[in-house]
Amino acid sequence: MSNPRGDYEIRRFEPAAKDDPAYPGSVAWKRAVDFGFHDARRTDERVDKGLEMDRADRRVMTGAYQAGPVAGHSLGADIPVATFGTMTRTLNIGFGRLLDTRLVTNVTVRTSHRRRGLLRRMMGGELALARQEGLAMAALTASEASIYGRFGYGVATSEQSVKVDTTARFVLKHIPVGSVEVADPKVLLELAPEVFDRLHRVTPGSIGRHEFYRQLASGSVGRDGDEDLKVKVALHYGPDGGVDGYVSYKFRGWSSTPYTMEVIDLVAATRAAYLELWQYLGAIDLVERVTWAEAPVDDPLPWALEDPRCVDASEARDMLWLRVLDVRKALEARHYPADGRLVLNVADPLGLADGTFALDVSGGAAVVTDTGGAGADLELDVSALSSIYLGGVHPVTLASSGRIEEQTPGAAFAAARMFAVERPPHCLTHF
């Protein structure tokens, strides 16, 4: 085992441009991320394209480097043994409000250096820094559900995979108000960010997207990093003639049984656009099934079908994990559909957000004060608070599970009414 003393230096830097002397350091970091996720070694060209996107995203790279002796013939001290990426984007917290949020991504620790506290060290440092910078919220999407609760993250939205039977059974009751037309996939390089922005502003739980998505939706960069020539695109035009939705999809091939079309990205800024894009998908000839891996759990589609059983939903899973960094700021940022007073006693294993907070809501606006420990209606840890914050997880469910302790009878239901949002939260941005 190398570096048994666990001597590491943590460095934080921005992705360098090709002509920058720091470029090899950024390349080493990218390759370490690929190694951590068991991906194939990328060509220089693909690394360069990836770094270009990272710069567009204003991603910040953190790496842990061996400071002590490095085992002979092993990867050198210039290659990070652990990686941790961050970006800042907005999170829709309901009723059209957007909250700046620190996104955590690209977390890897080399197998030969795991379980020595590197993740804990990088996470602790980054969350403290984000709070110092004035951010009230952090977020991530997790590879495993067992890792991040200990750092104060809680599941706030879920997603599911759907297989939709698009044979003659597929009859959608909706009368179209707009139209759908096929386009050159590359138009999404320009259109996708605008259409997504419209969805983002009306969808609680939505996270602002990074550069990868317009590249993915347009087929410019496939999941394997190369251009995907199979990608096809249809646009939805609203009653005013403007594009308010799109679907990017590809055929699974003549060996798929039944013949299947796979949705790569479906972004609809209006309810009509969503149903009409499904009408389009359901009408594709020679195809009997459409699959989508990022469907909402609370999906309008089955409710709009003559036969709701056309939708076979499976694998519901956690999607967006939130982590409140500053309770007062996060709670005051929200709009509340019900007035009331709730005193929350919040525990935080990292000591960033603990305390007893009185949430007083009047006319939908909140004032949060520190009660100095007295009068809690609900006792919960910051992970449970982060889960209920968006209104997507029911506080009564968390109370039933023991994650929330109700000191005042009925307080969990009062919290459910106060934290509710105008439509079920859904996040279409993996990062």
Ligand SMILES: CC(=O)SCCNC(=O)CCNC(=O)[C@H](O)C(C)(C)COP(=O)(O)OP(=O)(O)OC[C@H]1O[C@@H](n2cnc3c(N)ncnc32)[C@H](O)[C@@H]1OP(=O)(O)O
């Ligand atoms: C946001 C994202 O990027 S999600 C992607 C996360 N990355 C991956 O899944 C890639 C493969 N896995 C890895 O690279 C590593 O195993 C990591 C990053 C998950 C963990 O890194 P490590 O440096 O080994 O973690 P570290 O030693 O700091 O452990 C911190 C705590 O988390 C726990 N932990 C670490 N990994 C796991 C796990 N996979 N499942 C459950 N608990 C875990 C440790 O037991 C420890 O617990 P404790 O401090 O409460 O006793």
